[in-house]
Amino acid sequence: MLWPGTLIGAGVGFFVASIPGAMLGALLGQALDRRAQLQSWAHLREALGGRSVLRNDELLFVLLGRLAKSNGRVLDGHILQARREMQSLEMTEAAKQRAIAAFNRGKSGHDPLRRYLRRLSVQPHAAEGVLRACWRMVWADGRAGTAERRLVTQWGKWLGWKSYQVQALAADYEPAKRPLANSSQVYQEALQLLGVTADTEPAQIKRAYRRLLSRHHPDKVAGSGATASQVREATEMTRDLHSAYTLIRQRRDFR
Numbered sequence: 001m002l003w004p005g006t007l008i009g010a011g012v013g014f015f016v017a018s019i020p021g022a023m024l025g026a027l028l029g030q031a032l033d034r035r036a037q038l039q040s041w042a043h044l045r046e047a048l049g050g051r052s053v054l055r056n057d058e059l060l061f062v063l064l065g066r067l068a069k070s071n072g073r074v075l076d077g078h079i080l081q082a083r084r085e086m087q088s089l090e091m092t093e094a095a096k097q098r099a100i101a102a103f104n105r106g107k108s109g110h111d112p113l114r115r116y117l118r119r120l121s122v123q124p125h126a127a128e129g130v131l132r133a134c135w136r137m138v139w140a141d142g143r144a145g146t147a148e149r150r151l152v153t154q155w156g157k158w159l160g161w162k163s164y165q166v167q168a169l170a171a172d173y174e175p176a177k178r179p180l181a182n183s184s185q186v187y188q189e190a191l192q193l194l195g196v197t198a199d200t201e202p203a204q205i206k207r208a209y210r211r212l213l214s215r216h217h218p219d220k221v222a223g224s225g226a227t228a229s230q231v232r233e234a235t236e237m238t239r240d241l242h243s244a245y246t247l248i249r250q251r252r253d254f255r
Helices: 004-036 041-048 056-069 076-088 093-108 114-120 124-141 146-158 163-173 175-182 184-194 202-216 218-223 228-252
Strands: none
Touching (some): 056 076, 056 093, 056 114, 056 146, 076 093, 076 124, 114 124, 114 146, 124 163, 202 228, 218 228
């Protein structure tokens, strides 16, 4: 990883006072990198342009702000959903203030987000959490517009997800599907699909869900020489597993 402040400090220090100057300059530059969170030359250009580098806890709310504004106007439902995300993350007051600022920053649409999301792609669970939060924001006004869907799909690609995987998550938050969570029959079908019972521990349910996802993943099925029809079936199964797991998680109240 290139730390720009460190390299610049070392270069300037060497020019002024040879090797001892380079060592001192590198130390001072390293302190600047850490304080300003400069991890690349792109970060340095962003900082010099007057925009601070996004922290990990700010990135999500920049995304949510951009989604809220994507159709031209931020609605009360969008703001309420942003507050719900803050509550679910159990943010401190200082963190909430940063989140609010990040949400407003996201509405401008000026931040280049690709490199931040690429960096997050190595954390699969964090990446999924971001995409789920984005879909919750998309459905906050009761509908998913084309612009919103396009944004989430693009962000998903930068996070290393396939388009169909990103779209499968959307179904978990579609308003028309939420009442199903109150149906005992649908709940029992979800339990059967995952091969668990109403008394199974949450950790076991998560393991069962991930095991089935791995087994039925469309990429894995396609790689085994399956037909196009079998790949479609695997895609539908993946979507059903997502929906079943979300329903059980909501009913049992665990993350």
